[in-house]
Amino acid sequence: MSESHGVWKPQNSKFYYCSFTVAGNRFNGSTKLASKKEAISFARRWKESEVEKIKKAASNPAGEMTLIDAVTRYMREVGDGYVNSGDYESNFDWLVDNIGPNTLLYEIDDDMLAQLVALRGGERKYGREEEEFVSKTTVNCCVVKRLRALLSRAKTWKVRLPDEPKWTSHLAPERRRVRTMTVAEELAFEKWAADFWPFILFILLTGLRRRDALIRWSQVDYEANVIRVRMKGGKDHEVVITDDIRALLDAAAEDGHPEFVWQCAVLRGEFTGRRVPISYGSSLHQFKRILRLARIENLTLHDLRRTAGERMYRATGDIAAVSKFLGHSSIELTRRYYVHVIPDDVELRMIATAYARQVMRERALARQTVH
Structure with missing residues (x-):
């Protein structure tokens, strides 16, 4: 056995098999290799891999937690409380399917994460x-941020992760999106939007995400003059009810739905024409349909949130107010992702600079004349 290194070729088989024992556990199977030399190398690598797993387990006794157990505990403790808990569930489902439910947490390393990133990046949107x-x-x-959140949480459960991935090295550079809705596009969209327009206008006025903008009447506090929402990450946020927002709410109240604020008519099927509450899914379908009718390209629902933030910034120049308006945790986040300078902004600032220069020149000339 020592000479064969636990490798042999059964009768009527073109492949070599191997067999070895590690810590009392027996491993055997086909190498799927026809060369004995290659089969021996394969068996050696396999055995070294199993030995390494045993070493990790010995140095990491609390790490005997499977991926599925970790996901279940994470969702129970924090994930289910997130407004976007459905997104977390679908992301974790993908990870469990592609990593394996019984994979131990300490087995998730840089190599595995790199493979997952490549796999997800090769998939098409909506699976089409x-x-x-x-x-x-x-x-x-x-992929990266969800796994990082999961393993970071696992460390609070005293799970040791000796080969935890170097997360930042797996984050791909993101192209910062700067698309916003122009006034001309807003007018074109409104022309085709019909009873879907109040919901879109509400987003433009409040800067809320699509999910957060689907409010219920229980969230509207007329006495305090605010609308209370729970944003991504479970953060509480209040929207001031301005005159424009109040007008939208008053018009929506006339429809009389007891729970949901925004409604629109069903466009097809046996319930065509019936007004029903706008849902998370139907809002996207309606939005894309109207974009096609209005011939507006490369615009997303989330771009409306950016539009709201940028319009406030251009009108006020107050980045702190914009950050609070959007419910961001930091001004830097607002500056990086939601506010950018466009050619029109540059032109306006050039005009303002030229005007300031002219005023200073006139004042200097006036002082020279006096003296």
Whole structure:
């Protein structure tokens, strides 16, 4: 056995098999190799791998937690409380399917993460071949950041992770999106939007995400003059009810739905024409339909949130107010992702600079004349 290194070729088989024992556990199977030399190398690598796993387990006794157990505990402790808990569930489902439910947490290392990133990046949006590949932002969020959140939480459960991935090295550079809705596009969209327009206008006025903008009447506090929402990450946020927002709410109240604020008519099927509450899914479908009718390209629902933030910034120049308006945790986040300078902004500032220069020149000339 020592000469064969636990490798042999059964009768009527073109492949070599191998067998070895590590810590009392027997491992055997086909190497799927026809060369004895290659089969021996394969068996040696396999055995070294199993020995390494045993060493990790010995140095990491609390790490005997499987991926599925960790996901279940994470969702129970924190994930289910998130407004976007459904996104977390779908992301974790993908990870469990592609990593394996019984994979131990300490087995998730840089090599595994790199393979997952490549796999997710090669998938198409919505799983449809006619769509483009998922964005780098999606890969970063749904794979790297989700796993990082899970393993960070696991460390609070005293799970040791000796080979925890170097997370930042797996984050792909994201192309910062700067698309906003122009006033001309807003007018074109409104022309085709019909009873879906109040919901869109509400987003433009409040800067809320699509999910957060689907409010219920229980969230509207007329006495305090605010609308209370729970944003991504479970953060509480209040929207001031301005005159424009109040007008939208008053008009929506006339429809008389007892729970949901925003409604629109069903466009097809046996319930055509019936007004029903706008849902998370139907809002996207309606939005894309109207974009096609209005011939507006490359605009997303989330771009409306950016539009709201940028319009406030251009009107006030107050980045701190914009950050609070959008419910961000830091001004830097607002500055990086939601506010950018466009050519019109540059022109306006050039005009303002030229005007200030002229005023200073006139004042200097006036002083020279006096003296």
